[in-house]
Amino acid sequence: MSELARRLNQCKKPVGDQGKVVVDDMNERHYELTGWGLDKIKIDKAYKMLDIGCGGGRTVNRLSKAAEEGEVYGIDYSSDCVRWASEYNKELIKEGRVHISEASVEKLPFEDNKFDVVTAVETIYFWPNVEENIKEVNRVLKKGGKFIIINEIYDDDKFRERNNEFAKNSNMKIYSPEKLKSLLKNAGYLNVEMEIKEENNWICYVSEK
Ligand SMILES: C[S@@+](CC[C@H](N)C(=O)[O-])C[C@H]1O[C@@H](n2cnc3c(N)ncnc32)[C@H](O)[C@@H]1O
Structure with a gap:
């Protein structure tokens, strides 16, 4: 397996010592990207939010x-990530403001209409x-709640060579801006808005239930 394939595999499901290195790196490298995306919504101090992946x-x-x-929930299907994210947030968990659990996006362990905001950063x-x-994300959102997708990769000519390498070395799906937008609309989301930072290949979608 190539070094790139190994890294992408760890991005898909970080586990073990290598996974810990990748996760620490992502905590650093995704900070600016995540801030750029989160700036597009207003967060009320009493919100209940969920971060998937x-x-x-x-x-x-x-x-x-x-x-x-408010309260923030995090889920990940990697039990190691659950452990690392819990360690990172241990004080907030003690205060009862953060809850981290192991689950897949396929079946979210929450009741309908629970969250004001759901985020998905670099995971879709x-x-x-x-x-x-x-x-399934739509199910757990409150009516009027927002779903934010933040990605540092979308299908675009400028980055085609790099993105093809990524796709070749993993089974990640790289969506075109319009494709993901139409999937969100077809899934019943309203007011689907999309913003692009073309020079970085960054994309953010804000949709509403
Ligand atoms: C590239 S990492 C991004 C991690 C974090 N969101 C960040 O920005 O640093 C992708 C994460 O999504 C998680 N993930 C992938 N597929 C998932 C699924 N089906 N359900 C839950 N988590 C998933 C992986 O375990 C991994 O932690």
Whole structure:
């Protein structure tokens, strides 16, 4: 397996010592990207929020700081990520403001209409059935709640060579801006808005239930 394939495999499901290195790196490298995306919504201090594919847990931490009277849930299907994200947020967990658990986006362990905001940072490429999975996200959102997808890769001519390498070395799905937008609309989301930072290949979608 090439070094790139190994890294992408760890991005898909970080595990073990190598996974810990990748997760620490993602906590650093995704911070600016995540901030760029989160700036597109207003976070009320009492919001209940969910971060899907929470990895090392930095986004959960950041959301919790923005909602000091709210609650933030993080889920990941890697039990190692659950452990690392729990460690990263241990004080907030003690205070009862953060909850991290092991689950897949395919079946979210939450009741209908629970969250004001659901975030998915750098994870949707790996979801097993995106059409169905975004419907499952919709189920747990409150009416009027927002679903934010933040990605540092979308299908575009400028980055085609690099992105083809990524796709060749993993089974990640790299969506065109219009494709994911139409999937969100077909899944029943309203007011689907998309913003692109072309020079970085960054993309963010904000959709509403
Ligand atoms: C590239 S990492 C991004 C981690 C974190 N969101 C960040 O920005 O640093 C992708 C994460 O999504 C998680 N993931 C992938 N598929 C998932 C699924 N079906 N359900 C839950 N988590 C998933 C992986 O375990 C991994 O932690």
